[in-house]
Amino acid sequence: MTTTTPGVSGTSQETEPAQTEQATPAPEPTAPPSDASGLTHRLATLDRLVELGDGRVDQALMDDAAELLGRAGQRLRLSGDHTIVALAGGTGSGKSSLFNAVCGLELSPTGLRRPMTSSAHACVWGLDGAGPLLDWLEIDKRHRYARASALDQKTGGDGGSLEGLILLDLPDHDSIRSEQVAEVDKYVGVADLLIWVLDPQKYADFAVHRRYLEPLAGHDGVSLIVLNQVDRLAPEEIDECVKDLRRLLEAEGLRAPRILTTSAKSGAGIDDFREVIADTVAARRARTQRLVADLDRLIQRFEGAFGDIEPPTTVDAKRTAGLVEALVDAAGIPAVAEAMESAYGLRALDYVGWPLTRLAARLRSDPLRRMRLGELRDELRSAFTAPVNAQQAHIDNALQDVAEDVVRDLPPSWRKSVREAGRSNAEALPEALGTSLRDVVPAFNQVPAWWWAVRIWQYLLLVVAAVSLVWLGAIGAFAGLKLAHAPTRLLGEAGVAPYVALVFACVLGLGALTALAARNMISLTAVKHSERMEQQMREGVTTAARELVIEPIEQELAVYARFRDEAGHAIRDVAP
Known part of the structure; x- marks a missing residue:
């Protein structure tokens, strides 16, 4: 004999409450119907589509898909x-x-x-x-x-x-x-x-x-x-x-x-x-059929979320090179390299130039020299301790250009996501460019060994010239003015003076010739150093461009390729 439902009037004695005060024990898991495995596979595909498309595909579609996944998971866990x-x-x-x-x-x-x-x-x-x-x-x-x-x-x-x-x-x-x-x-x-x-x-x-x-x-x-x-x-x-x-x-x-x-x-x-x-x-089978029908209807909405044209998976070398060149120009690397070449030459002259010539130059006021010399390493490194003074407009144009070439055949929503991926590190890019330049600067503060050799040679010549000049003065004092008795014939005989003067003249000439030869050598090495430093700076910019721009774009393209493949399979599984 059954009981009536409490709180409900007009019911017959053939009804009983579906839920009593005693807790109903949890049911054993119900074996899924024969087509449940196919549904489970399709729901797993939908879950991957939601994961890949979240924030990239129409949000209303993503919300509906997430709702269906949640509802299907709950329904399949309950009594079949x-x-x-x-x-x-x-x-x-x-x-x-x-x-x-x-x-x-x-x-x-x-x-x-x-x-x-x-x-x-x-x-x-x-x-x-x-x-x-x-x-x-x-x-x-x-x-x-x-x-x-x-x-x-x-x-x-x-x-x-x-x-x-x-x-x-x-x-x-x-x-x-x-x-x-x-x-x-x-x-x-x-x-x-x-x-x-x-x-x-x-x-x-x-x-x-x-x-x-x-x-x-x-x-x-x-x-x-x-x-x-x-x-x-x-x-x-x-x-x-x-x-x-x-x-x-x-x-x-x-x-x-x-x-x-x-x-x-x-x-x-x-x-x-x-x-x-x-x-x-x-x-x-109604439980599974309902979920399959809901899934079919939802999956059909994914048709407009991807294109028919096979998408690119990488940013090709031409686009990468174009981006690097644009960033090089934005960072002003050619101008920096030219300035370094000039500063390198001026710094080298402090080591290999003829000391007498340098002394004469310093006696003259040269504001340009004072402005461009000094401690090169400190000046250049301090210039790059903050983000490089690259023009943001040039960087933005470079990022837009490389993305536009890639997204041309993508659906609108994925065009946006790829563009955003390319610009995801736009704020960090100037600092990265500055670091690329700053890391190269210390090499310019190094002094080649031959600079020191020439400098020592020049000072030896200067010492010889000074000794020759003192010698000539001594000969004039002892032999010409007879101020005292010469301690040796080399100081007391006037006939020695022409030879000493010849030594003095040769030393001065040799010093000048050495300075001239060193200057020509500096001109060649300054260009090579500038080219090498510019290449190193370009390599740094290339690394920054790949890590901060190219790789995010390629990662987003890979996500789109997976989404396109998953969505294509899901749509083909829709019941005709």
């Missing part, structure tokens, strides 16, 4: 032995009457006032494993009913068993209360089998067709249209209504809509209606 069948319709369509007719009891209130069904009601055939599913559906415990007697396992007559059925009576979709409309939308999205109950007067209502029936395109196998209250029509009028309704549904994308005619008042068509439900429950 139960089929959720939802009865939806407008006020006065008779869906609650059909609900009661299938249940065999007056469980849901009926009437014409709006709204009649204020909350979803559920009747369950077979309680094992239904508790978590009802909790997921968020059915109020006051509106849960169970058919538990042995006679309730059959539809009656020769009909099939309803064991495993969760039948929902939804609120009116045209309710004036927004929370009830939202509740309808929620259950319409999760029901395994969706039954729309229409009446002869409002079966062509624009609101229900546009909001609910048009989105059923592709859901023929998991949707049923019931034209109720046909007792109000003559037989020929029923045929006309069915033909017109079928025409509307086919125009809205339902290729083979299933339409039944019923009358809860007279009982016409009720047995056929219950038999359709029983067949669906017995097949245990």
